[in-house]
Amino acid sequence: MSTRIVLLGATGYTGSRTAEALVARGARPVLAGRDPARLGALADRLGGLPTAPADVTDPASVRALLGAGDVLVTTVGPFLRLGDPAVEAAVAAGAVYLDSTGEPPFIRRVFEDAGPRAVTTGAALVPAFGLDYVPGTLAGALALVEAGDRAHRVDIGYALDGTSGQAFSRGTLVSLAGVLLEPGFAFAGGRLREEAAGRRVWRFEAAGRPRRGLSVGGAEHLTLPGLAPGLREVGVHLDWFGALTPVAHRLAPLAPLIGRLPLARQGAQRLAAVVGARVGEAPSQRTLAQARTRTVAEVRDRAGAVLSRVELAGPEPYGLTAELLAEGATHAAQHGLRDVGALGPVQALGLDALTAAATAAGLHRT
Known part of the structure; x- marks a missing residue:
């Protein structure tokens, strides 16, 4: 694998799991982060990987990681506050960029702000390449193919079973708190519109059980x-x-x-900091052992009749995210991506390759 893969945030919880998944696929990523001692320990444990110091509060250190055509994977969040330096470094270098964000405002910013600039430099930006929001994108794309040209609406539902104790990592909880008051969005009436998260509830079935999903501004x-x-x-x-x-x-x-309200968003950021100080870095061991993901896509015609339905089952969220990031990075390093600019998973890999990558990461259709 001649193309360099750089993993920023390698010593964090999701980052270290992603490093393990990359090595399992034969990659030798450059491990990048703030703490040389922790980087060195992880590099030694994984077979003597190269390391590089980088801190997103020093954007020049992140830019120094990349050259043209490199693949950057970043798990450094919360992305709305800390994600821009990695995106800008990839744009400037003409690199491939993948991340683990699930923060809708950040994803939208990548598409609307960084995406057009990436086209001019030859960079390819693929945000949210984990549980947020690859399974829904894949399920939705498969269902749209099956529905044909009568497709008018697609709904995506994410369900999580088997959690016990702390269900999410510290990073996820901090990110959720940090976007509470940020503007939401939805694709409605043929265009992207402002819509607060949680405004709608969709009732759907997954794994044979009834579900209630709150609306969010996902990458889909x-x-x-x-x-x-x-x-x-x-x-x-x-x-x-x-x-x-x-x-x-x-x-x-x-x-x-x-x-x-004045200072409301600053208050949300302070809440995020409080949350981060009071929870463990990782989900509980019982959650990691038992949790499973389910993702459903249903396509309807203009009259509301269901045209197609796809359900995907997968492993616990953090293992799935690490495996998907590793699959995406190694595919980009070996085969390149199909386009430049800000891309969804299907636009980046193609539907067949994305399906194969998702299968290798543990997603399967039920």
């Missing part, structure tokens, strides 16, 4: 419309919050109003 709103010219509506929904789902739904209309 930005990536699926390009796959089906007649598509007019996209819904993305998370069934992750259990008994809190109806409460969050009722409070959703207040978020945009609160977000306009």
Whole structure:
């Protein structure tokens, strides 16, 4: 594998799991991060990998990691606050970029701001290449192919089973707190529109059980419309919050109003810091041992009749994210990507290659 893969944030929880998944595929990534001692220990454990110092608070150190054609994988979050230096470094170098973000405002910023500039430098930016939001993109793309040209609306539902104790990593919880008051969005009426997260609830079935998913501004709103010219509506929904789902739904209309108050967003960032100080770095061991993901896509025609349905099952979220990032990075290093600019997973790899990568990462159709 001659193309360099650089892993930024290698010593964090998701980063170290991604490093392991890359090595398991025969890659020798450059491990990059702030702490030389922790980088060295991880590099030694994984067979003497190269390391490089880099800190996103020093953008020049991140730019120094990359050359043209390199593949950068970053797990450094929260992305809305810390993600821009890696994106800018990839754009400047003309590199391939993949990340683990699930933060809708950041994903939208990559597509609308960095994407056009990436086209001019030959960079390829593929954000949210993990549980957020590869399974929904893949399920949606497969369902759209099966539905044909009558597709009018696609709904995506994410479900998580088998959690016990701490369900999410510290990084995920900090990211969720940090975007509470940020503007949301949805693809509706054939265009991207502002819409608060949690404004809608979608009832769907996964693994034979009824689910309630809260609406969010997932990457699918930005990536699926390009796959089906007649598509007019996209819904993305998370069934992750259990008994809190109806409460969050009722409070959703207040978020945009609160977000306009002076210092409200700074308050959300302080809340994120408090959350980060009080939870463990990783989910509980029982969650890691038992949790499973389910993702459903349903396509409807203009009258609301279901045209196609795809359900995917996968392993626990963090292992799945690490495996998907490793699959995406090694594919980019070996074969390149299909286009430049800001890309969805299907636009970047092609549907057949994405399906193969997802299968290798542990996703399968049920």
